[in-house]
Amino acid sequence: MHDSLDSFDMPETTDVAWCPGCGNFKLLSAMKRALTDLDIDRTRLVMVSGIGQAGKAPQYLNTNMFNGLHGRALPAALGIRLANPELTVVVESGDGDIYGEGGNHFLHTIRRNPDITVIVHDNMVYGLTKGQGSPTSCRGMVTPVQVRGVVMEPFNPAAVAIAMNAPFVARAYAGNEDETASIIMEAIRFRGTALVDVLQPCVVFNSMNTYAWFGEHTRHVPEEHDPGDRTAAFALATAEGPIPLGILYRKEGRETYEELACCGRTPLHLRKAPDEAEFQNMLDLYR
Amino acid sequence: MHDSLDSFDMPETTDVAWCPGCGNFKLLSAMKRALTDLDIDRTRLVMVSGIGQAGKAPQYLNTNMFNGLHGRALPAALGIRLANPELTVVVESGDGDIYGEGGNHFLHTIRRNPDITVIVHDNMVYGLTKGQGSPTSCRGMVTPVQVRGVVMEPFNPAAVAIAMNAPFVARAYAGNEDETASIIMEAIRFRGTALVDVLQPCVVFNSMNTYAWFGEHTRHVPEEHDPGDRTAAFALATAEGPIPLGILYRKEGRETYEELACCGRTPLHLRKAPDEAEFQNMLDLYR
Amino acid sequence: MPQDELSVVFEGAAGQGIKAMADILAATLKDCGYFVSVSHEYMSRIRGGSNTAQIRITDKPRTAYTRRTDIYIGLSAEALRRYHERSGTGSVAYIEHDAPSDGVPGKIVTTPFSEMAAECGSNRYRNTVGGGIVLGMLALPLKPFITHLEAAFARSGTDAMKGNARAAALGYGWGEAHQDGGMPFSPPVDTDLAVEHLLLTGTQALGIGAVAAGCNFLSSYPMSPATGLMTFLAAHAEAFGIVVDQAEDEIAALNACVGASFAGARALASTSGGGFDLMQEGLSLAAMTETPVVIHVAQRPGPATGLPTRTEQGDLSLVLHGGHGEFPRIVLAPGSISELVTAMQQAFSSSSRYQVPVIILTDQHLLDLATTIPRSVIRRIGSYPSIIQTACGYRRYAFTADGISPRGVPGYGEGIVRADSDEHDESGLITESFEMRRRMMEKRLKRRTAMAKAALPPSAFGDPESAHTLFLAWGSTRSLLEEALEKTGGEGCAGLHFSQVYPLPPDVYRLLQGRRLAVIENNATGQFADLLTREAGVVVSHRILKSSGEPFAVEDICEALREISNA
Amino acid sequence: MPQDELSVVFEGAAGQGIKAMADILAATLKDCGYFVSVSHEYMSRIRGGSNTAQIRITDKPRTAYTRRTDIYIGLSAEALRRYHERSGTGSVAYIEHDAPSDGVPGKIVTTPFSEMAAECGSNRYRNTVGGGIVLGMLALPLKPFITHLEAAFARSGTDAMKGNARAAALGYGWGEAHQDGGMPFSPPVDTDLAVEHLLLTGTQALGIGAVAAGCNFLSSYPMSPATGLMTFLAAHAEAFGIVVDQAEDEIAALNACVGASFAGARALASTSGGGFDLMQEGLSLAAMTETPVVIHVAQRPGPATGLPTRTEQGDLSLVLHGGHGEFPRIVLAPGSISELVTAMQQAFSSSSRYQVPVIILTDQHLLDLATTIPRSVIRRIGSYPSIIQTACGYRRYAFTADGISPRGVPGYGEGIVRADSDEHDESGLITESFEMRRRMMEKRLKRRTAMAKAALPPSAFGDPESAHTLFLAWGSTRSLLEEALEKTGGEGCAGLHFSQVYPLPPDVYRLLQGRRLAVIENNATGQFADLLTREAGVVVSHRILKSSGEPFAVEDICEALREISNA
């Protein structure tokens, strides 16, 4: 069986359902590189996703996987992490999945701050359902549903995450595989909820945000930027012009939800049946 | 029948289900005052709410009402407004309702920017369900569920709305009835989605954020603040210390969703059956 | 002849401490050696309005709600109106009022609650005055009442403790002085009640069941009447190592439970109908991924928000069919406090054994009901099914004879564990093979056979084997069926109560066929009757239904039983 | 003897233009005077894999999927494998391959698609080559094909138009040259087909129905196979003044629809099972507020994400019982392209008339099916029920004899219009009165009588009155039932197809009683059979089921019919 291999690669024969030339492939290899370089134990990692083209990513990594419902990767990841704080939990899903259907979980997972990494394949479109506008679609993009072009304000994941006081907020571009890998590594190393919004061309349905477009419309987070400064991070995230790539905001030291909400670090499946004396003590309360 | 009266007051005999001394009463009278002063036609106004103590507010105003599901006031309000752009639509609901259960709609309604006013009774607690932590509850608040105190980062409605580029973002304090009324008036007059987060003591379940507490922990938006400056508004919304009251952010001129998404201003219920010639034209496409 | 039961009704506005006082009085009466049960009904508001608590005092365990009112303590402005609704010729009311009482059948003792409470230092003590009156009137000892009051108000400071004690004594005196002939009542039946019985609400029973089952994870969103279970587990979280997460919505709650269970937790979600609506996709996910999960659905009257604090059994069809696609599930509907303790444990054990979602269906009336139950009845039956340590090559969905695959969790062993919401192969990877799909559907559905075989049989009242008319109940109406049959059961009548409603045990079909069937359901359409027709092909000729938001009273059922038996 | 039907199968990877070519070829064949229908099956991916489209060419209308393959055009790397699955001894395949074809029953003509396409300027034209081959092989005129190609690629520029025309001609030549004996086929049956028939997919038919019904509001979230209806209405939004809102999730979608309908819109939501799970609370809200709304539920195989692009009829029980609490609803399950047009109009008119939610249940197979239908069949039956102008004192939920109150909307008249998710009084204000609750429940449920009376009767095939065995179908299996009965129907067999599954018309009970019943359902458990048992107390002895994600082929049904008739 392939899971005996000590690598994150799936067997050669695996039928990858992505389109040739898609940015998803670059992100997948950046992810493999990051996981390998971090020397993460494949049996103690869980990749969690929702549904979409991006949501298939965990199918192509040789590790534990929870491929749940569209939009619901974050609560599932939270549950996994709370049940077993010894697992490394990485969420990988689409912009529609995390910011659209799953928007409420995006907000409230950040409020909790579990130690999970959230990688969003942000192709600014709904890929799997064939090209409707997504929360991050640019204004004016014409689609079969948005026949007169997208009219809604694009969702700015970095700005909102910073407003939510997420402790680690980064953007990357799948076209820069090295940088993406190293940002993912930082994010996984970070203790707390780390968001990496990865810009990624969809070569079939998004003819607006192409490789060339991203080349022109991105820049690096300026050297002088202080990722510890929330207002500066917000200003950077919302500034007109090219999208800044890199770590926009980073604040160490906040306790994680599992530290605050769990009772001990023992994985739940290893806990013993409730102690009989404690049980009788509880009953005594209702005498 | 009371609806023949030309006032927003309900009959004296109306049984108001709020607790004596609750901040909801102050907000109700501020709301009545604003509506009266704006000289709004009772028959062309729709108050929309979800479920909660706050959500009952429309029951106590003599005007059209849609009291929907918990958390779903915003999509209902959107539907109403799209169906009839001649109606004034005001949402009034609780912090749990709008920011908790309804958080995803909060994000995406702002992205659309329909011309509706959103008044949140922010008592920092779940009132109707008897005192659990709400999204805006302060850290450390002990409740029957949060037995060791709330551990999640409080939701900052103003900061998130500004990050979403909501065009009108204000906070008020129900204890200041006059100011609340005038902010509500501004919000209703504003063309586009206007958020007013109204701080409001819950005298039964929230013993932390009392009238006295709000007195101490609020201040006015500084004179020199420029509500047109998004970064400054963000800095103000997220600054440590007292909560700023007033209009934090305001940006005129953005087109509303109904202008962009509707086809004409005629209310849908007055539209004619589809034209036969158009209908046959459509069929011709499938010959 | 002394009466063998009494019904004491406490009425008051929300915020007047009706519930607290009824509970304390019930505990006191238990200590005096009586069986007690308390039924609560209340409005959807925090202050004001009019709520009641009915304390039934009986010489044997009786928990059904009754129309009977012997003693009525009325504190709110609505006290007289509500007394009017439920008083009989033998009733005595203690009400602070001067209004005309025309047409009220019972007696009224005008009682200066406010004055007495004020004498003790605060208007707040009116409820305690009421408690004292009941005991004085019945000539029961005051002492245990004071003890319970002290325990209850220990954290409120000495002033409150003293004030309450004083109010109890004042009320007691008033009760003695205004006995109105007294209420001849059988002597205490069981002096062991004080020590060998617990006084539990439905919610507490469920919570105890969950602890006993080794539940160690709850994610839920507050919703009446389901919130209490979350609160219970939060209170005991530290002691038993339970993770309690208040979710942002019901969708998150169930998905967190499924995620947690995938990683090895024993996970529970608690909600009501409207919240369960939102959990259906998650239910379908649990089924598809074969992840055990227990969902408590606490019914209240719908549709939509309906009557949020009232009672109904309107969501049976929903829990039977909710969630898209086809998959097996188990639905339990415990009918008594002790069944609640057991059902929760059975839910966890079946959910783990069959790797299916299990739903426990309760309702407001049952959850808020408090009653005495022998401590010995609370047994820990939970088996702790093993999670296997995986080896290299582990396949989460390996085909087996009964369709159930050994369950591994990530991080425990050398295997890789994959769960997939898409159709998948044995290793959990996505597939589009029609053949694999066919086999996986078969695998998931196959376990239904074993599940049906292991289904809990119904409880019988009377002799169903020889009866020509069977009265059928499920969930909270159990005590009504039992008591009504005992009191009115004609020749040839018997009752069956189903604490498991799905799947039904196969031999029930035999029992039901060829008899006259009547269901008792606290809903408008008779959903259980429909289920029986669908599953057993039997026709239910009589439906005893109620959907006003109130529970049935035992008198309603007695009457219906008489009518149907004589028809 | 010339054959009276042909089946042409196009195979290719996603992205190879299989669907587009099948549609163009179908239009061409229609213009040649043949009845055609196209069945699509495809994988859940955007590029790669292997999809097929089957074009049935018949001398009378036939839309059932068939196992038969006469001509096979295979373009993907999987072409041979897939040919193997569905070829018969009479099949001819045009495949670009050198692999051994051991055991494949049909013939294979190795065809240089890539080479020919390259000759025309691009690999993209392989599908067009295939289209040309089919026409050449059948010796049908090339001209109409070129016309359709030009129309289809008009917007892609002259290069594309020329390239396609060239590829068509090249293919045509290859087909003529490699006729392999040719396919003797009946001459064109109906020369009026070209002008008097439309070629419509199920989705288009639904969309046309929605436009005809005066639908002017849609809020939905994309989900296969339901998205097409949203896309259709978006395309026609401007022309017909339809507001199309892509919601952030399904919860928002339905709540926006209910809000819009409250304010006077004719509102529609389109989703699939998983999205409908999320709409259940909104469904319950629509019912409680008595707000008309139409929900299209496009079924696909569950549970959970299942097989997102495949077909199944697994959500009947869900739509019958979804939403908490008890309330009336209507469920339609149209079975043909023309029924889709009508059903959508009926849905809107019933929803407005009874002020209840109406659900239209379809599935992937039916929605993607394309077929010729006479233009004259498309009739606008939609009645436009009046919204009243309210007067002072208007009460939205006024009690009436049939339970249905005159419907006003805010801003239209002098009245105040209130909708409440809580139990409410006649004016729509919250109430906690048990009596009001009782009356409102009665009011809401009362309309069921009229709804049942007006229920659409099933379509009969054969003579059900005299049959001893009845084959029952609902939704997309209509054409299978019809064709299979025609081909195999033994003595005493007849069929009934239900395009309304709930409520069932009352006299169906009479029809079903005392006969041998068999259902045809594209699911694993026979949900319609269960419904019939529940509603009519009849036992369905045979269940013809399939839940592999594939539609039934007409051969499956013929075989089952034969078996059951002879049993």
Ligand SMILES: Cc1ncc(C[n+]2csc(CCOP(=O)(O)OP(=O)(O)O)c2C)c(N)n1
């Ligand atoms: C409840 C629900 N609604 C809708 C869908 C259909 N659906 C599947 S993927 C998807 C969008 C995918 O977009 P995104 O998350 O951006 O991923 P991408 O395909 O672009 O990588 C949708 C709407 C679903 N599976 N479940």
Ligand SMILES: Cc1ncc(C[n+]2csc(CCOP(=O)(O)OP(=O)(O)O)c2C)c(N)n1
């Ligand atoms: C789907 C659903 N979940 C939960 C509830 C229960 N519920 C009713 S009100 C409420 C919270 C109210 O809090 P908030 O919105 O802050 O209003 P408040 O009562 O504090 O004014 C909840 C959880 C519900 N009615 N519906």
Ligand code: SF4
């Ligand atoms: S549809 Fe777009 S995002 Fe999805 S795999 Fe293809 S190119 Fe990539």
Ligand code: SF4
């Ligand atoms: S519970 Fe709190 S918020 Fe609600 S009415 Fe009472 S005091 Fe006000």
Ligand SMILES: [Mg+2]
């Ligand atoms: Mg995307």
Ligand SMILES: [Mg+2]
């Ligand atoms: Mg609140």
